[in-house]
Structure formats: structure tokens, C-alpha cells
Amino acid sequence: MATKPKKKKSAQKNVTRAKTKATKQTKGAKAPAKPTRAAGTDPKRVAAILAKLDEAYPNATCELNHKNAFELLIATILSAQCTDVRVNQVTETLFKKYPDAKAFAYANPSELEKEIRPTGFFRNKTKSVMGASKGVLENFGGEVPRTMEEILTLPGVARKTGNVVLGTAYGIPSGIVVDTHVHRIANRLDLTRNEDPKKIEQDLMQVIPKVKWIQFSHQIIWHGRRVCQARKPKCVDCNMESLCYAKDKTI
Ligand code: SF4
Numbered sequence: 001m002a003t004k005p006k007k008k009k010s011a012q013k014n015v016t017r018a019k020t021k022a023t024k025q026t027k028g029a030k031a032p033a034k035p036t037r038a039a040g041t042d043p044k045r046v047a048a049i050l051a052k053l054d055e056a057y058p059n060a061t062c063e064l065n066h067k068n069a070f071e072l073l074i075a076t077i078l079s080a081q082c083t084d085v086r087v088n089q090v091t092e093t094l095f096k097k098y099p100d101a102k103a104f105a106y107a108n109p110s111e112l113e114k115e116i117r118p119t120g121f122f123r124n125k126t127k128s129v130m131g132a133s134k135g136v137l138e139n140f141g142g143e144v145p146r147t148m149e150e151i152l153t154l155p156g157v158a159r160k161t162g163n164v165v166l167g168t169a170y171g172i173p174s175g176i177v178v179d180t181h182v183h184r185i186a187n188r189l190d191l192t193r194n195e196d197p198k199k200i201e202q203d204l205m206q207v208i209p210k211v212k213w214i215q216f217s218h219q220i221i222w223h224g225r226r227v228c229q230a231r232k233p234k235c236v237d238c239n240m241e242s243l244c245y246a247k248d249k250t251i
Pocket residue numbers: 188189227228229233234235236238239240241244245246248249250
């Protein structure tokens with residue numbers, strides 16, 4: 001009587017076990033991650049939002065007073081946690097006393113601290129202003145550089161400041177400014193579902209045409225100051241109301 005080959009039987013068992021294991025794994029496996037893009041980013045909806053922003057804020061621009069890229073760099077550093085109105089009051093005299101990067105780079109730190117004190121966080125801001133000025137002077141011949149990579153080498157300068165300066169002073173669309181207004185309104189309009197400014201910027205850069213990056217930043221900031229305020233957005237005055245389904249809408 002022929003004996004069944006043991007090896008074959010054991011091989012069959014192994015195949016069966018492997019199949020069972022694979023089936024279990026498939027059943028227990030997590031579904032592939034859903035795309036993280038917010039539902040409100042349908043291109044037609046985004047185009048409608050952009051049209052409404054153009055209609056409401058055709059001339060939106062940066063509200064920090066400046067005569068050149070260097071002044072805008074300093075004003076933007078000072079604007080952290082401070083209103084543009086207050087910064088403009090301070091820079092009105094500051095830029096007369098310190099007309100260029102060299103003047104700021106070699107300022108007396110304690111004098112400068114006193115001068116920028118009204119903008120808040122004056123010790124850190126003094127370090128950033130003087131550090132950035134030294135960087136501009138020593139590494140870029142006194143001219144604010146024109147690329148994000150270079151501008152980020154300046155002390156106290158992150159992407160938000162880089163985008164403000166490159167976009168407003170040079171007209172270079174390096175990204176989208178994500179300040180407190182853009183953060184809040186991009187979420188309310190469901191253009192992002194992220195809280196981290198870098199991720200919000202990436203989300204917006206994917207759905208807003210590059211040609212609109214600079215203007216979009218200004219328009220959303222204007223909208224945040226005038227209508228879509230943090231505590232009580234004036235939804236009754238908002239021309240995007242029909243497109244907006246934010247949970248904290250006031251109508
Ligand atoms: S409807 Fe209200 S919450 Fe929505 S964007 Fe307009 S002001 Fe903001």
C-alpha cells in the first residue's frame with residue numbers, strides 16, 4: 001500500500017494556514033487612509049469663494065506701512081501678537097531713526113527695546129530685528145533676499161513673515177500667509193481641517209491657484225478684520241454666507 005507523501009500533506013496544511021491568516025488579516029486590516037483634503041475644496045466652490053473675495057475686497061493689501069522690503073520685514077517681525085495700527089505708530093518714528101539694515105544691526109539694544117516696547121514681546125523682537133538686520137547686512141549685501149530658502153535663514157523669520165515680505169514687497173508668490181485670520185477662516189470655509197499653520201498653508205496651496213496666493217492672503221486677512229471676526233462673525237454682512245457652513249456661523 002502506497003504511503004501518502006508526508007511532505008505534501010504538510011505543505012497543504014501550510015497553504016491552508018497561510019490563507020486563513022491572510023483572510024483574518026484582510027478582515028482586521030484598517031481601510032486605507034481617506035484623502036485628507038477638506039470637503040469644501042471642490043474646485044467650483046473654491047472658485048466661487050475667490051470670486052466673492054474679489055467682489056468684497058478688490059483692493060486688499062498689506063496694512064503695515066513700509067517703503068521697501070526691509071521696512072516691511074521689520075514691521076512684520078514687530079506685528080507678531082500686535083495690531084498693524086500699533087506697529088504703524090511705532091515704525092513711523094522708528095524708520096526715521098533707523099533707515100536701513102546697518103542702522104538696526106548696530107542699534108543700542110536697550111534703546112531699541114524701549115522704542116519697540118509698545119508692540120509687546122519687545123525683548124525677543126529686539127533680538128529678531130537686530131539679528132535679521134545683521135543677516136541682511138552680512139549675508140545679502142543689505143538687501144532682503146528674494147527666495148524663501150534665503151529669507152528663512154534670517155533670525156526670527158518664519159514662513160509667515162517670509163510670505164508677507166516676498167509676496168507684498170516683491171510680488172513673489174512663495175506661499176500663502178497663515179496668520180490667525182487665515183487659520184480661522186480657512187477652517188470655517190472648510191478649505192482645510194488642519195490646525196498646524198504649515199499644514200494649513202500646504203492645504204491652501206493645493207486648492208488656491210498660485211496666481212491668487214498673494215491676493216488671497218490679503219483678502220482673507222481683511223475679511224477676518226472686518227467681517228469674519230473670531231468671536232462673533234458678522235455673517236449677516238458676509239457675501240460668502242451662502243457658501244459657508246461653519247458651525248459657528250451667526251445666522
Ligand atoms: S458666513 Fe460667517 S463664518 Fe462664514 S465666512 Fe462669512 S462671516 Fe465667516
